[in-house]
Amino acid sequence: MSERRTIDTGGLKLAYRVFGDPDLPALVFLHGLTSSGSSWDQVVPLVAANWRIYVPDLRGHGQSEWPGTYSFELLRDDVLGFMNALELTQPALIGHSMGGVAAYLLAQDHPARVSALVLEETPPPLPQSRPLPERPSELLTFDWPVRPSIVRQVNNPDPTWWERIPEMEVPTLVVAGGSQSPFPQEQIAAMAERFPNGQLLTIDVGHGVHNARPVEFAAAVTAFLAVHG
Numbered sequence: 001m002s003e004r005r006t007i008d009t010g011g012l013k014l015a016y017r018v019f020g021d022p023d024l025p026a027l028v029f030l031h032g033l034t035s036s037g038s039s040w041d042q043v044v045p046l047v048a049a050n051w052r053i054y055v056p057d058l059r060g061h062g063q064s065e066w067p068g069t070y071s072f073e074l075l076r077d078d079v080l081g082f083m084n085a086l087e088l089t090q091p092a093l094i095g096h097s098m099g100g101v102a103a104y105l106l107a108q109d110h111p112a113r114v115s116a117l118v119l120e121e122t123p124p125p126l127p128q129s130r131p132l133p134e135r136p137s138e139l140l141t142f143d144w145p146v147r148p149s150i151v152r153q154v155n156n157p158d159p160t161w162w163e164r165i166p167e168m169e170v171p172t173l174v175v176a177g178g179s180q181s182p183f184p185q186e187q188i189a190a191m192a193e194r195f196p197n198g199q200l201l202t203i204d205v206g207h208g209v210h211n212a213r214p215v216e217f218a219a220a221v222t223a224f225l226a227v228h229g
Contacts, residue, residue, distance in 0.1 A: 004063070009081030015063035016056035016082070020048045025115075025229065026091035027051035030079065030099025032121075033150050034142050036062030039096070043210050046218035050225075054091070056082055058099065059146070066143035072153050075102035080110060092229045094118040094221065096210060098150055101125075105161065107170050116228045118221055120175040121207045123154045124187040125161035130154050165194040171228035172197060175220065178204030199224070 006015050017037060027047070029040045037055035044053055057064040059078050079102050083091065092115050095103035100122025107114040130151050135144050174192035176185055185202070192200035201220055205212035 006063075007082065007085045009078050009085055012059055012067060012078055012081070013065045014056045014059070014078065014082055016054055019044055019053040019055070020051055022052055024050060024052040026088045027053050027225070027229070028079070028083070028088070028091045028093050029053065029055045030093060030095040030103055031058060031061070032097035032099055034061070034140075034147055035096075036141065038062070039211065042214035043218050043221075046214060047222055047225075050222070051092075051229075054082075054086065054088070058102070060143035061146070062141065068143065068145055070143075070146040070149040072098075072101045072105060072150070075099075076105040076109070079103070079106055080113070083113065089113070090115045092116040092118070092225055094120070095122060096120045097122060097207065104165075104168070104172075107168055108161070108164050111168065111170060114170050116225055117170055117172040118175065118224065119172060120209055120217070121177045121181060121183065122174070122188075122191075123157075123183050124191040125157040125159075125165075126187050127157070128155045128183065130182070162191075162194075165191065166196060169196055171224075172199070173220070173224045173228075174198060174200050175209055175217070176200060176202040177206045177209050178202050180204065180206030182207055197228075 004017050031039045036057045060066045093103040100119040172195040176188045192198045203209045210217040
């Protein structure tokens with residue numbers, strides 16, 4: 001069973017759900033752009049036996065606060081504030097796309113705070129050419145400004161993010177979506193190679209690997225974290 005809670009991360013309130021035995025090691029799931037923590041609902045039950053799992057809605061998404069200002073750096077700081085508020089000393093982090101960037105930026109700046117990383121279809125910190133979206137007319141479950149803000153940073157990432165990857169000793173599993181992914185797979189492979197303790201796994205189903213193949217994704221995560229988590 002899960003319980004929805006809210007916590008102040010240091011000026012911003014994040015909604016989150018928690019699963020599993022409090023005595024188990026901590027695992028934090030970070031969702032992608034325009035999504036919410038509920039995107040992990042198929043995966044969490046498959047890995048919950050071994051972990052105390054925390055699933056937040058990131059800023060501007062779901063039931064968390066929508067402050068109107070967005071960047072990967074702010075997301076990184078929110079996740080660190082979330083960990084601090086819950087006294088999570090060294091959780092493993094699983095991030096999809098936008099959430100993966102927040103996860104590895106946190107690990108870059110605070111390597112002792114992360115036991116392992118799983119980066120699913122995370123845009124490599126190299127210039128991309130994602131089109132800037134137009135706002136749709138329907139009611140949204142996320143704060144619209146987050147989308148163009150994040151897409152702009154995906155297209156023009158800070159070059160130091162790429163340069164610093166070889167400094168990151170944290171064990172890292174990079175999960176790529178293969179030929180249907182919107183991101184260049186050769187760049188994702190190159191990113192995986194830059195991590196000193198990196199591994200690459202390709203599941204050829206596109207950007208939403210954990211939704212398209214939840215059992216396969218969960219099995220890969222479980223095997224990786226059994227060794228490195």
